[in-house]
Amino acid sequence: MVRGSRSEDKMKFKYHTDWRVNEEGKKIPVRRPRIEIILRKNSEQKDNETNPEFRTHGLVDSGADICLLPRQIADILKIDLDNAERKESTGANGTFATYQTQIYLEIVYRGMPVGIDMVDVSIPEKDPEGIDLEQNILLGRSHLFKKYEITFNESEKTIHFKKINSKK
Protein backbone atom coordinates (compact mmCIF):
# COMPACT_ATOMS: atom_id res chain seq x y z
CA MET A 1 0.00 0.00 0.00
CA VAL A 2 1.28 3.44 -0.95
CA ARG A 3 1.93 5.77 1.97
CA GLY A 4 0.69 9.31 2.35
CA SER A 5 -2.71 10.41 3.60
CA ARG A 6 -5.07 12.26 1.24
CA SER A 7 -8.53 13.79 1.24
CA GLU A 8 -11.62 12.47 -0.55
CA ASP A 9 -14.95 14.25 -1.00
CA LYS A 10 -16.89 11.12 -1.86
CA MET A 11 -16.23 7.49 -1.08
CA LYS A 12 -18.29 4.39 -1.73
CA PHE A 13 -17.62 1.04 -0.09
CA LYS A 14 -19.11 -2.37 -0.58
CA TYR A 15 -20.11 -4.07 2.64
CA HIS A 16 -17.44 -6.42 3.95
CA THR A 17 -18.13 -10.13 3.64
CA ASP A 18 -17.77 -12.30 6.73
CA TRP A 19 -18.28 -16.03 6.45
CA ARG A 20 -20.54 -17.78 8.91
CA VAL A 21 -21.90 -21.28 9.40
CA ASN A 22 -25.68 -21.72 9.34
CA GLU A 23 -27.75 -24.29 11.23
CA GLU A 24 -27.16 -26.87 8.49
CA GLY A 25 -23.41 -26.43 8.72
CA LYS A 26 -23.13 -24.56 5.42
CA LYS A 27 -20.89 -21.55 5.01
CA ILE A 28 -22.86 -18.44 4.14
CA PRO A 29 -21.71 -14.87 3.52
CA VAL A 30 -22.80 -12.21 6.00
CA ARG A 31 -22.31 -8.66 4.69
CA ARG A 32 -21.77 -5.80 7.09
CA PRO A 33 -20.71 -2.12 6.83
CA ARG A 34 -17.15 -2.84 7.94
CA ILE A 35 -14.49 -0.70 6.31
CA GLU A 36 -10.72 -0.87 6.27
CA ILE A 37 -9.09 1.60 8.66
CA ILE A 38 -5.66 2.59 9.99
CA LEU A 39 -5.21 3.72 13.57
CA ARG A 40 -2.32 5.61 15.16
CA LYS A 41 -1.78 7.39 18.46
CA ASN A 42 -1.44 10.74 16.66
CA SER A 43 -1.48 12.21 13.16
CA GLU A 44 2.30 12.16 12.78
CA GLN A 45 3.96 9.66 10.42
CA LYS A 46 4.10 6.03 11.44
CA ASP A 47 7.01 5.21 13.73
CA ASN A 48 7.22 1.69 15.12
CA GLU A 49 8.77 2.97 18.36
CA THR A 50 6.72 6.07 19.12
CA ASN A 51 3.67 6.06 16.83
CA PRO A 52 2.97 2.55 15.50
CA GLU A 53 -0.01 2.00 13.25
CA PHE A 54 -2.60 -0.75 13.11
CA ARG A 55 -4.57 -1.59 9.99
CA THR A 56 -7.80 -3.52 10.39
CA HIS A 57 -11.57 -3.18 9.87
CA GLY A 58 -14.08 -1.06 11.77
CA LEU A 59 -17.86 -1.41 11.82
CA VAL A 60 -19.52 1.89 10.93
CA ASP A 61 -22.06 2.26 13.74
CA SER A 62 -24.47 5.20 13.64
CA GLY A 63 -25.83 4.11 17.02
CA ALA A 64 -22.53 4.52 18.84
CA ASP A 65 -21.62 7.96 20.22
CA ILE A 66 -17.88 7.39 19.87
CA CYS A 67 -15.47 4.69 18.68
CA LEU A 68 -14.87 1.54 20.69
CA LEU A 69 -11.50 -0.20 20.56
CA PRO A 70 -10.27 -3.37 22.29
CA ARG A 71 -7.60 -2.95 24.95
CA GLN A 72 -5.05 -5.11 23.13
CA ILE A 73 -5.09 -2.81 20.09
CA ALA A 74 -4.72 0.24 22.35
CA ASP A 75 -1.63 -1.44 23.82
CA ILE A 76 -0.20 -2.04 20.31
CA LEU A 77 -0.73 1.66 19.55
CA LYS A 78 1.05 2.57 22.81
CA ILE A 79 -1.89 4.61 24.05
CA ASP A 80 -1.18 6.02 27.50
CA LEU A 81 -4.18 4.78 29.45
CA ASP A 82 -2.82 6.00 32.79
CA ASN A 83 -3.63 9.55 31.76
CA ALA A 84 -6.90 8.70 30.02
CA GLU A 85 -10.22 9.68 31.56
CA ARG A 86 -12.13 6.80 33.16
CA LYS A 87 -15.84 6.61 32.41
CA GLU A 88 -18.69 4.14 32.29
CA SER A 89 -19.98 3.20 28.83
CA THR A 90 -23.26 1.56 28.06
CA GLY A 91 -23.85 -1.11 25.40
CA ALA A 92 -26.62 -3.56 24.56
CA ASN A 93 -25.35 -5.88 27.31
CA GLY A 94 -25.11 -3.28 30.04
CA THR A 95 -22.56 -0.92 31.52
CA PHE A 96 -18.81 -1.41 31.55
CA ALA A 97 -15.77 0.58 32.69
CA THR A 98 -13.76 2.30 29.98
CA TYR A 99 -10.87 4.65 29.40
CA GLN A 100 -11.68 7.57 27.09
CA THR A 101 -9.06 9.23 24.95
CA GLN A 102 -8.42 10.10 21.30
CA ILE A 103 -6.66 8.30 18.44
CA TYR A 104 -5.91 9.24 14.85
CA LEU A 105 -8.17 7.59 12.25
CA GLU A 106 -7.57 6.99 8.57
CA ILE A 107 -9.92 5.18 6.20
CA VAL A 108 -8.41 3.01 3.46
CA TYR A 109 -10.15 3.83 0.19
CA ARG A 110 -9.08 2.18 -3.06
CA GLY A 111 -5.97 0.94 -1.30
CA MET A 112 -4.90 4.42 -0.13
CA PRO A 113 -5.29 6.03 3.31
CA VAL A 114 -7.67 8.98 3.67
CA GLY A 115 -6.97 11.08 6.78
CA ILE A 116 -10.02 11.69 8.97
CA ASP A 117 -9.06 13.26 12.31
CA MET A 118 -8.30 12.59 15.92
CA VAL A 119 -11.45 10.81 17.09
CA ASP A 120 -12.87 10.12 20.54
CA VAL A 121 -12.41 6.52 21.51
CA SER A 122 -13.58 4.38 24.38
CA ILE A 123 -11.34 1.50 25.46
CA PRO A 124 -12.91 -1.07 27.81
CA GLU A 125 -10.89 -2.07 30.87
CA LYS A 126 -12.04 -5.59 30.04
CA ASP A 127 -13.64 -6.53 26.73
CA PRO A 128 -17.42 -6.59 27.31
CA GLU A 129 -19.10 -9.97 27.26
CA GLY A 130 -21.24 -10.85 24.29
CA ILE A 131 -19.41 -8.65 21.79
CA ASP A 132 -16.57 -9.98 19.68
CA LEU A 133 -14.84 -6.63 19.96
CA GLU A 134 -11.73 -7.82 18.13
CA GLN A 135 -13.86 -8.28 15.04
CA ASN A 136 -16.14 -5.34 15.67
CA ILE A 137 -14.20 -2.21 16.35
CA LEU A 138 -16.96 0.36 16.36
CA LEU A 139 -16.68 3.60 14.41
CA GLY A 140 -19.14 5.87 16.18
CA ARG A 141 -20.57 9.25 15.22
CA SER A 142 -18.16 11.59 16.96
CA HIS A 143 -15.89 13.27 14.38
CA LEU A 144 -16.47 10.77 11.55
CA PHE A 145 -20.17 11.57 11.14
CA LYS A 146 -19.46 15.29 11.57
CA LYS A 147 -17.02 15.22 8.67
CA TYR A 148 -19.03 13.00 6.36
CA GLU A 149 -22.67 12.52 5.52
CA ILE A 150 -22.88 8.72 5.72
CA THR A 151 -25.59 6.75 3.97
CA PHE A 152 -26.19 3.02 4.27
CA ASN A 153 -27.79 1.34 1.27
CA GLU A 154 -28.86 -1.99 2.70
CA SER A 155 -30.33 -3.34 -0.54
CA GLU A 156 -27.15 -2.61 -2.50
CA LYS A 157 -24.95 -3.49 0.50
CA THR A 158 -22.98 -0.30 0.06
CA ILE A 159 -22.05 2.59 2.29
CA HIS A 160 -21.55 6.12 0.95
CA PHE A 161 -19.43 8.88 2.49
CA LYS A 162 -19.92 12.45 1.31
CA LYS A 163 -17.74 15.14 2.84
CA ILE A 164 -19.77 17.83 4.57
CA ASN A 165 -19.24 21.36 3.20
CA SER A 166 -17.37 19.98 0.20
CA LYS A 167 -17.59 21.96 -3.05
CA LYS A 168 -20.12 20.46 -5.44
Place this chain on the structure above:
Amino acid sequence: MSSMENEFLMSIKDTEQFKGKWIAILDTEIIAQGEVLSQVYQEATKKSGGRTPLFEHIPEKLDKQTLIL
Protein backbone atom coordinates in the same frame (compact mmCIF):
# COMPACT_ATOMS: atom_id res chain seq x y z
CA MET B 1 -11.94 -1.72 -5.44
CA SER B 2 -10.47 -2.23 -1.99
CA SER B 3 -6.91 -3.05 -1.01
CA MET B 4 -5.25 -6.22 -2.24
CA GLU B 5 -5.11 -7.51 1.31
CA ASN B 6 -8.83 -6.91 1.85
CA GLU B 7 -9.72 -8.68 -1.39
CA PHE B 8 -7.55 -11.60 -0.32
CA LEU B 9 -9.17 -11.70 3.11
CA MET B 10 -12.67 -11.85 1.65
CA SER B 11 -11.62 -14.65 -0.69
CA ILE B 12 -10.72 -16.94 2.24
CA LYS B 13 -13.77 -19.13 2.68
CA ASP B 14 -12.14 -21.80 4.78
CA THR B 15 -11.38 -19.92 7.99
CA GLU B 16 -11.64 -23.06 10.16
CA GLN B 17 -7.87 -23.27 10.66
CA PHE B 18 -7.74 -19.66 11.90
CA LYS B 19 -10.65 -19.80 14.36
CA GLY B 20 -9.94 -17.69 17.44
CA LYS B 21 -6.73 -16.35 15.91
CA TRP B 22 -5.42 -13.08 14.59
CA ILE B 23 -4.02 -13.16 11.07
CA ALA B 24 -1.77 -10.61 9.39
CA ILE B 25 -2.01 -10.26 5.62
CA LEU B 26 0.44 -8.58 3.27
CA ASP B 27 -0.31 -8.61 -0.45
CA THR B 28 -1.89 -12.04 -0.93
CA GLU B 29 -0.09 -13.86 1.86
CA ILE B 30 -0.78 -14.55 5.51
CA ILE B 31 2.55 -13.56 7.05
CA ALA B 32 1.71 -14.20 10.71
CA GLN B 33 -1.02 -15.82 12.77
CA GLY B 34 -1.72 -16.65 16.41
CA GLU B 35 -3.98 -16.11 19.37
CA VAL B 36 -1.96 -13.33 21.01
CA LEU B 37 -2.21 -10.11 19.05
CA SER B 38 1.01 -8.57 20.39
CA GLN B 39 3.01 -11.59 19.16
CA VAL B 40 1.30 -11.64 15.77
CA TYR B 41 1.92 -7.90 15.41
CA GLN B 42 5.60 -8.27 16.32
CA GLU B 43 6.16 -11.13 13.87
CA ALA B 44 4.26 -9.37 11.07
CA THR B 45 6.15 -6.11 11.61
CA LYS B 46 9.46 -7.96 11.23
CA LYS B 47 8.33 -9.56 7.97
CA SER B 48 6.60 -6.59 6.37
CA GLY B 49 9.64 -4.48 5.50
CA GLY B 50 8.17 -1.22 6.76
CA ARG B 51 4.76 -1.72 5.15
CA THR B 52 1.61 -2.07 7.24
CA PRO B 53 -0.13 -5.47 7.07
CA LEU B 54 -3.88 -5.89 7.46
CA PHE B 55 -4.84 -7.54 10.76
CA GLU B 56 -8.06 -9.48 11.21
CA HIS B 57 -9.46 -11.53 14.06
CA ILE B 58 -11.26 -14.69 13.01
CA PRO B 59 -14.05 -15.43 15.50
CA GLU B 60 -13.95 -18.61 17.57
CA LYS B 61 -17.59 -19.32 16.82
CA LEU B 62 -18.60 -19.00 13.20
CA ASP B 63 -22.30 -19.47 13.92
CA LYS B 64 -22.82 -15.97 15.34
CA GLN B 65 -25.01 -14.19 12.87
CA THR B 66 -26.70 -11.22 14.44
CA LEU B 67 -25.02 -8.15 15.84
CA ILE B 68 -26.95 -6.05 18.33
CA LEU B 69 -24.59 -3.35 19.54
